[in-house]
Amino acid sequence: MRGLQLQAEWAPRPGYTVSEFERRTGKAITGASVWRHPKLELTDAAEPGLGPKDVRLRPAACGVCGSDVHFYETDKDGYMLYPGLTKFPTVIGHEFSGEIIEVGREVRSLRVGDLVTVEEMIWCGECVPCRNGWPNQCENLEEIGFTIPGAMADQLVVGAKYCWPLGALEERYGSRAAAAEAGALCEPTSVAYNGLFVRAGGFNPGGIVTVYGTGPIGFAAIALARAAGASRVIAFEVSPFRQTLAKQVGADDVYSPVELQRAGTSPHDIVLQLTHGAGADVQVEAAGAPAITVPEMEQSLAIGGKIVMIGRAAERAPLYLEHYQTHAAQLYGAQGHSGYGTFQNVIRLMASGRVDMRPVITSRFPLAEAAAAVVKASRRQDGKVMIEMM
Numbered sequence: 001m002r003g004l005q006l007q008a009e010w011a012p013r014p015g016y017t018v019s020e021f022e023r024r025t026g027k028a029i030t031g032a033s034v035w036r037h038p039k040l041e042l043t044d045a046a047e048p049g050l051g052p053k054d055v056r057l058r059p060a061a062c063g064v065c066g067s068d069v070h071f072y073e074t075d076k077d078g079y080m081l082y083p084g085l086t087k088f089p090t091v092i093g094h095e096f097s098g099e100i101i102e103v104g105r106e107v108r109s110l111r112v113g114d115l116v117t118v119e120e121m122i123w124c125g126e127c128v129p130c131r132n133g134w135p136n137q138c139e140n141l142e143e144i145g146f147t148i149p150g151a152m153a154d155q156l157v158v159g160a161k162y163c164w165p166l167g168a169l170e171e172r173y174g175s176r177a178a179a180a181e182a183g184a185l186c187e188p189t190s191v192a193y194n195g196l197f198v199r200a201g202g203f204n205p206g207g208i209v210t211v212y213g214t215g216p217i218g219f220a221a222i223a224l225a226r227a228a229g230a231s232r233v234i235a236f237e238v239s240p241f242r243q244t245l246a247k248q249v250g251a252d253d254v255y256s257p258v259e260l261q262r263a264g265t266s267p268h269d270i271v272l273q274l275t276h277g278a279g280a281d282v283q284v285e286a287a288g289a290p291a292i293t294v295p296e297m298e299q300s301l302a303i304g305g306k307i308v309m310i311g312r313a314a315e316r317a318p319l320y321l322e323h324y325q326t327h328a329a330q331l332y333g334a335q336g337h338s339g340y341g342t343f344q345n346v347i348r349l350m351a352s353g354r355v356d357m358r359p360v361i362t363s364r365f366p367l368a369e370a371a372a373a374v375v376k377a378s379r380r381q382d383g384k385v386m387i388e389m390m
C-alpha cells in the first residue's frame with residue numbers, strides 16, 4: 001500500500017517530563033513538546049492485516065485538517081506545532097470517506113461496495129469514561145491519522161463499528177463522487193455539532209449565535225446553527241476569502257476583527273449593536289485564540305448565554321467571571337465527535353439538504369500530490385483542501 005507518511009524525531013524538549021504512559025505507549029500527550037523535525041513523504045508499506053471485526057477501505061476523499069498542517073509546521077526549534085496526542089511515524093489523514101473493499105468475517109452491517117465515513121476517534125468502549133458515556137474522553141484513545149494509520153493512502157483498515165454508511169448522501173447528491181466529498185466533511189461537521197449541541201446543549205429556535213474563526217469547524221458551526229433555527233448568525237474572520245465562504249454557508253453578518261479594531265470598535269460592540277443589547281445566546285470559539293476571543297465573547301453574553309470552546313490552543317485565556325455570574329452564563333469545553341447520534345444526525349442533515357458543506361472545498365489534489373496539498377493548506381488561503389482518490 002501507498003500513503004503519505006509523517007515521520008518525526010522523538011526528542012522531548014529540555015524540561016519536559018516524559019510520563020510513564022508516554023514511555024509505555026510511544027504516544028506523546030503533548031506532541032509539540034516531543035516531536036522534532038517532521039517530514040512528509042509518500043511511502044510504500046505492507047498491507048495492513050484485517051481483523052474479524054474490521055473493514056478494509058479504499059479512501060475516496062480525504063480533507064486536509066488544520067491539525068495536519070500543524071504536524072508539518074514547526075517552531076524556531078524545529079518542534080511541530082500540533083499540541084495533542086500523537087504517535088509517529090504514521091500515515092496521516094482523518095477526515096475521509098471510502099469504499100469498502102473487504103469485510104472481516106464477523107462484520108454483519110456493512111458490505112463490500114458500501115461508501116462510508118469514519119469516526120477519527122477510536123474509543124475503546126471498555127475504560128471507565130467510555131462505560132460512563134464519555135467516548136470523546138476515552139483513556140485508551142487511538143486517533144486515525146494521529147496515532148494509527150490514516151486515510152491519505154490507497155487503503156486503510158478500520159473497525160466496522162466506527163463506520164457510518166453514506167447511501168443517503170449518494171441518493172441526495174446523485175453521484176458517488178459528490179457523496180464522497182460531502183462524506184469527508186462529516187468529521188469536522190461532527191466536531192462542531194458535538195460542541196454546539198451535545199456539549200453546550202444548543203439554543204432555542206430564534207437564538208443568536210456568534211462564531212469566532214471561520215475555518216472548516218467555524219463553517220460547520222455556522223451551517224448547523226442556521227439549520228437549527230438561529231435567527232442570526234454573526235461570524236468574525238480575518239481572511240476576506242473565508243469571509244465570503246462564511247456567508248455562503250449561512251452567516252448573516254461577517255466582520256474582520258482587525259478592521260473593527262481599526263475603526264475603533266470591537267466584536268462585542270458589534271454583537272451588542274446587532275442584538276439591541278441582548279447579546280448572543282451561543283458563542284463558538286473556533287479560532288484557537290481564546291486569549292483574544294473569550295474576553296470579547298464574555299462582554300456580549302445573553303442572559304443564560306453559552307461559550308463553547310472548540311478551537312485548540314496551548315495557552316491560558318483570561319476570564320472575568322463576574323460576567324458569567326451576572327448573566328447566569330456558562331463556558332463549555334468540547335473535543336471530538338463520537339457518540340450521542342452526532343455522525344448519524346450530521347449525515348441526516350446533509351441528506352435532507354438542510355446542511356451542505358461542499359462549497360467550502362476550494363482545492364483538490366490527487367494522492368500522488370498529497371504532500372503538496374498539505375503545503376497548499378498551510379498557506380491558509382483555502383476553505384478546505386481535499387485529496388481525492390476516486
Ligand SMILES: [Zn+2]
Binds near residue numbers: 065066094188
Ligand atoms: Zn481534524
Ligand SMILES: [Zn+2]
Binds near residue numbers: 140
Ligand atoms: Zn475508552
